[in-house]
Amino acid sequence: MENCCQASGTAEVYTAVTEACKQLGINVRIKPISCVGACNQVPLIDVATTDGNIYRYPNIKPDEVKEILLHHFRPASKLRRLRNAILNQIDTFHTDQTWDNILWTPEKERTQKINSFLDGQYRISTEGYGHLNPLDIDEYTSLGGFDALRKALTEMSREEVIDEVLKSGIRGRGGGGFPTGRKWQLVADSDSNKKKYVICNGDEGDPGAFMDRILLESYPLRVIEGLTIAAYAVGADEGIFYIRAEYPQAVIRIRKALDMCRKNGMLGERILGTDFSFDIRVFEGAGAFxxxxxxxxxxxxxxxxxxxxxxPPYPAQSGLFGRPTLINNVETLSQISYIIRHGAEEYTKVGTEGSRGTKVFALAGKVNHGGLIEVPMGTTLRQIVDNIGGGVEGGEALKAIQTGGPSGGCIPAELCDAEVDFDALNKMGAIMGSGGLVVLSESSCMVDVARYFLNFTSDESCGKCTFCRVGIRRMLEILDKLSTGNAKMEDIDRLEELANSIKKSALCGLGKTAPNPVLSTLRYFRNEYEEHVNGICRTGSCKNMVKLEITDDCVGCTKCARSCPAEAIDYTPYEKHVIKTDKCTQCGLCIDECDYDAIKKVKR
Amino acid sequence: MKIKVNGKEIDVTGQNTLIEELRNIGYDIPSLCYDSGASHQASCMVCMVKNVANGQMIPSCSTFPQEGMNIETDTEEVLSLRRMSLELLLSDHRADCEAPCTVVCPARIDVAQVILHYDRGDKDKAYSLLASATDIDNLPCKDCKAPCEKACRRGTVDKCVSVRDMMMVLAEAKDLRVVEAKSVANVSKDVFSSKLGRYSDAEKEWLKEVYSQPSRCLHCACEGRDKCKLRQFSTNAGIKAPRYGVSSHQIVKEQIHVKGSLYFEPAKCIRCGLCVYNTNDGFTFKHRGFDMQVVIPEESKNNVDEKIADICPTGALFTV
Known part of the structure; x- marks a missing residue:
């Protein structure tokens, strides 16, 4: 039960279940669990019966809860059973709800979507999905949690831990893909007389990305374990969770988990009875990308x-308060315990030559089943979209996949059979980034996509260096011109020149990667840019280049006029309706409403 | 330690930044956000050089030499990036280097300066400056069609300054002494000159309100143009005008009185941060991205030393 899940109705369902159990006198353990990832199938209830069977109910509503409970469990006393039977009869009499009930759908049909979504995934970071209680330290320990920490502290030397991580070939999941073992080595090798810090970077800010939040909310203990092992390996005695304040649930859970670890001797003085002492605090970031x-x-x-x-100087030499500092991403740290527990050799069996292990992605955009997924490196983009995602929404053709958020690029459909790993994505002009995957269909305008991401980086640039502060702004202005149909051909060249210069010269990673959405769309979809110069936006996404018009198929039913929130269509029954372009906001409500397909987007 | 610069090997200690080492051996590396001796952080990117060893473009002002570096300082790639960073800065720099009235004057009178002296009540200086440029008894303004008045930026706001009348009144004044007064204009085709462009309607309203002296002059000419590094490097780079759309979120021609004779004009600021890093609890940054601005909080004005104007690379901080 994460923040997002609660928001999409799970919170109501949870209260409904608790209340119904009390009311019906059913004695059953109700357990909020970690994220399953199938965002479009929530609220989700699993009923585990004593005979070991699990019945799964996706997309349920609070008023269906009672029905499900009664189907599986018998209330304690006969009197209650009788009362419930009578009340149910009255309910059924009043409403027709029971006739349209989730229980009537056969099991197979009910869970087909969620099963196809879960097949083909491989769980390392999200191990224990769907049955682990995020804040149950005993359960986590009983499932092998803290084994890795114990093994590292009692059986392995610091060098051996770093060696194991180096051998595993794991690369940083935050975006750059720097080998994690090498980073640890650098911090471990730096001046050992100085106090050292380890920091878990949970400042996830890409639009649409929520991998780190889920890992922090659902598997806080695993991330803490990873950070503690890292601290042991590099010789740090203070750790910091940097989590953005917009993730309140993550902050609360990490704080609770830290307290639990301290009570159980996993943090603080002399961890697990060894002479290694280490503690972690939480720092809330104010939300700057x-x-x-x-x-x-x-x-x-x-x-x-x-x-x-x-x-340079890199944080490994001179970081927080001038001390050697190790900074790892949440997802990187969540893979550490697996590596130590199962050994580097086992870990290298997953993934590709240059990129080992699994990657967590936030699958979104025009795809049937979006959500949080974890797949082995080397899975192809098409497999992700077709098998896990259930294909493109509305049966449209796949046009491109945007990876890496505002720092990444668009990979056209014809290249989507390539295996996903750090190097392959870089070669295609995109980056792995922190793991956002946005599926774009034939109805997505590539200029609009590039403009959207550039708008984001333009707002989030810190403003320090010229290329990022002014350069990105000028690029955005050219894209604005393109999307209003006011650009000239030479503007495209100017845009490309600016983009290449910013990529080369900006000061930090944000600036250097900000032009990627533009450069990759220019590389694969230059014709669309040229079309925009000629005043055509083939998808109609650029609102200033198209208008809505009513064709002669209109019968004058006034449905569109009634649905228009901008009052752009006059109420003229039995006459052909007319859209006033100056008032129209192109929200598209009238198109959905029209039964005669009489409203079309046309060139302005 | 040895590093390569443009193919030649040089010895460096590793204690100084690249820009110092390069300047020491005679390379003229431009930089706006760097002032030797002052604390700074890389911002302007005008001092860009290329390290061929790893193919990276680096700001030489904050990079220390490292073993194996192979630096290029004057290839077309480096120069074009420096030019672009200057152009980008200029595109967010809504200011005139020279006043349009001075630029168009056929008699080469520093019109803007004369009016400035006049407005400050220094009529002697105004008279003397006029006298030094022309034959004061036979003033050419009498028969001139006054292109200065046509070019006057005030004319686009409401009504132009009556430059010609002012000059004639000055010339006929009998009670003024001749003192030393020099023209400060630098009007030449070879020297870069920033141009402010058009005012928006909102800006016009604001200008009408703020610039209400008797002469009504907007004092377009920049007070800091002599020491302005932005102008100097733009001239060296052969820039005529920025190739990118010009826009700024700073308030045009806003002049904030800081302390004593020190003034701050945000529209000319290039956000290098030298004044932020070199005052203790004085100037500070506000907002981020393109909206980022340098501000001086009212309560911090006293913490600023007037000498800070010397390290400002543009005319944003100036003394009068």
Missing amino acids: VCGEETALIASIEGKRGFPHLR
């Missing part, structure tokens, strides 16, 4: 303005 960049993150903890600075 740039503070996910490690040098800006450090500045932010130090209480300075969130400005990145030039590397």
